[in-house]
Amino acid sequence: MTYSDTIGVMDSGVGGLTVLSELVKVLPSSKYIYLGDTKNLPYGSKTKDEILFFNRNILNFFLTLGVKDIAIACNTTSALTYEDLKKEFTPKGLRIFPLIQSAAYAAAQGLEAGDCICVLSTVATAKSGKYANEIHKANPCLKVCEIPCPGFVEIVENRLYDTQESKKLIEEKMNIVLENKAKRVILGCTHYPYLLDMFSKYVPREIFFNPAGSLAKSICSVIKNTDDIGDIDFYVTGDPCEFKKSAKLFFDIKKEVKKVEMPQFNLV
Ligand code: DGL
Numbered sequence: 001m002t003y004s005d006t007i008g009v010m011d012s013g014v015g016g017l018t019v020l021s022e023l024v025k026v027l028p029s030s031k032y033i034y035l036g037d038t039k040n041l042p043y044g045s046k047t048k049d050e051i052l053f054f055n056r057n058i059l060n061f062f063l064t065l066g067v068k069d070i071a072i073a074c075n076t077t078s079a080l081t082y083e084d085l086k087k088e089f090t091p092k093g094l095r096i097f098p099l100i101q102s103a104a105y106a107a108a109q110g111l112e113a114g115d116c117i118c119v120l121s122t123v124a125t126a127k128s129g130k131y132a133n134e135i136h137k138a139n140p141c142l143k144v145c146e147i148p149c150p151g152f153v154e155i156v157e158n159r160l161y162d163t164q165e166s167k168k169l170i171e172e173k174m175n176i177v178l179e180n181k182a183k184r185v186i187l188g189c190t191h192y193p194y195l196l197d198m199f200s201k202y203v204p205r206e207i208f209f210n211p212a213g214s215l216a217k218s219i220c221s222v223i224k225n226t227d228d229i230g231d232i233d234f235y236v237t238g239d240p241c242e243f244k245k246s247a248k249l250f251f252d253i254k255k256e257v258k259k260v261e262m263p264q265f266n267l268v
Contacts, residue, residue: 006031007219008062008070010055012041013157014243015190016073017250019099020232022216023071029228033067038238039262042153043076044122044189050265051124052081057262059089059096061235071219072098075188075211076122079130095222099190100125102218103211104134107186113141118177120199121188123148131188145180149173149189156191157246161198170195174202184209194249235260 007027009020013036020034040046040054055077062070070089072078077085078098086096107117119131126148135144152173155166177185186209187193193210200208233255236243240257247253 003031003033003065003067006033006065006067006069007223008033008035008067009073010035010037010058010062010070010077011074011190012036012043012054012076013038013153013191014194014247014250015153015156015192016071017247018190018193018210019071019073019212019215021250022212023219024230024232026216026220027223027225028230029225030223030230031228032230032232033062033065034232034234035061035260036234036236036238036243037262038157038236038243040237040265041157042122043074044124044153045150046124048080048124051077052084053265054262055081055085056088059085059094061260061262063089063092063094068093068095069219069223070094070096071215072096073190073212073215075099075125075190079125079128097215097219099211099215100130100134100188103186103209103214104131105138106214107184107209107211108135108138108142111139111142111183114143115183116143116145116180117184117186118180118182119144119146119186119188120149120152120173120177120192121146122153123150125188131186145176145182146188147173147176149192152195153189153191156194157242159246167198170198171202174199177203183207186211234258237262
């Protein structure tokens with residue numbers, strides 16, 4: 001089977017499925033390969049070198065299959081390593097679509113000078129300041145408050161929605177959003193749409209912004225729908241059963257999730 005007309009979608013885990021679900025809405029006829037690097041998550045507490053190593057392995061995996069278009073369904077990758085990946089893999093024929101860069105302009109629309117946008121994200125994304133940079137390119141008069149949320153990815157991947165600890169962690173971060181009187185809150189990690197019901201117990205649901213729709217739109221502007229029947233293949237680097245269970249909120253995966261081996265970081 002050749003994958004040259006297939007879109008590769010990557011994330012550290014089930015988070016990128018929130019992007020895949022938007023892609024499938026606008027490009028239902030496309031074929032997709034989803035890769036969740038579950039063995040190496042969470043990316044958000046790793047160094048740039050580690051994340052780049054993981055990302056390179058994933059893009060090489062897609063290259064080997066013959067995939068040409070890649071959706072980076074991971075904010076941490078978009079923030080830290082996208083520029084390096086673009087430099088290295090564009091000459092090899094890959095077309096790479098990053099998340100933050102596709103979404104920041106849309107996220108800044110409809111707000112006034114001095115309004116505050118809060119960005120919930122992994123520690124690595126918050127530290128990079130990428131959201132603030134990109135939003136300020138669209139509107140330099142907005143206040144951007146980047147809020148690192150360590151532990152949120154683990155809540156989703158390990159399905160810890162009902163524990164007291166998870167609820168406390170989320171309440172703490174939502175209080176920061178309320179203190180900042182945010183007019184908009186960006187779900188700056190693709191895992192966070194899984195937590196939206198919990199977030200909206202504290203903060204009105206309508207002010208949350210999910211960047212996934214913007215990435216899907218930017219891909220849709222260059223890839224056209226056909227009469228084909230779409231399809232998705234799922235791959236993970238960790239446990240396929242756990243992935244299926246944690247994915248449930250966005251995809252009830254009936255087919256086999258395949259396991260793929262990637263090189264270890266410490267062997268470099
Ligand atoms: N879902 C990814 C993101 O958007 C990565 C989360 C993680 O593994 O820490 O940043």
